[in-house]
Amino acid sequence: MNTGSSILDARPVASEEISWIEEGMRGVGFFSTLARAQLREVLPYMLMLRYAKGALICVEGDPGDAMYLIYHGGVVITKKGWREPVARLKDGDFFGEMALLFGEPRSATVATDEETEVFCLAAEDFRRIVARSPDMTLTLRALAETRRRELAQS
Numbered sequence: 001m002n003t004g005s006s007i008l009d010a011r012p013v014a015s016e017e018i019s020w021i022e023e024g025m026r027g028v029g030f031f032s033t034l035a036r037a038q039l040r041e042v043l044p045y046m047l048m049l050r051y052a053k054g055a056l057i058c059v060e061g062d063p064g065d066a067m068y069l070i071y072h073g074g075v076v077i078t079k080k081g082w083r084e085p086v087a088r089l090k091d092g093d094f095f096g097e098m099a100l101l102f103g104e105p106r107s108a109t110v111a112t113d114e115e116t117e118v119f120c121l122a123a124e125d126f127r128r129i130v131a132r133s134p135d136m137t138l139t140l141r142a143l144a145e146t147r148r149r150e151l152a153q154s
């Protein structure tokens with residue numbers, strides 16, 4: 001999970017963040033695919049990481065050891081051989097799921113384009129949750145397949 005010097009802060013998710021997500025974020029991005037009970041299961045396993053602007057969170061070709069949900073901030077996804085960024089993601093979006101779901105190296109590089117706070121779910125916790133949440137897994141997998149097709153278009 002790239003524990004380099006660009007991490008400004010790492011700590012467990014605070015209870016007010018759990019409430020905030022439950023109340024405010026359930027309609028957004030990744031969170032909308034989760035029932036409240038599933039959300040409650042996932043959040044205690046997550047770490048909150050705060051990255052400086054310009055930090056590399058995932059590097060194309062590296063093994064995948066975590067997935068991430070953006071709390072506040074923004075990232076840019078780039079891939080070797082692409083002249084333009086693949087995508088830009090913001091609050092409520094998630095990334096890093098492809099390597100974990102497909103058992104492949106990171107498909108692209110993910111860098112912050114401003115100071116960014118993310119919830120980080122380690123691969124082993126991700127696998128445990130995936131094994132227990134077939135609906136969430138199907139939704140994640142469908143999105144990951146779409147992203148993979150987009151990457152194949154270069």
Ligand code: CMP
Pocket residue numbers: 058064077086087094095096097098099100105106107108109110146147148150151
């Ligand atoms: P992963 O391959 O683990 O690491 C790089 C991440 O970039 C990848 O998971 C996705 O989360 C993200 N990503 C790759 N392609 C796209 C895309 N086309 N749109 C949005 N995000 C993407």
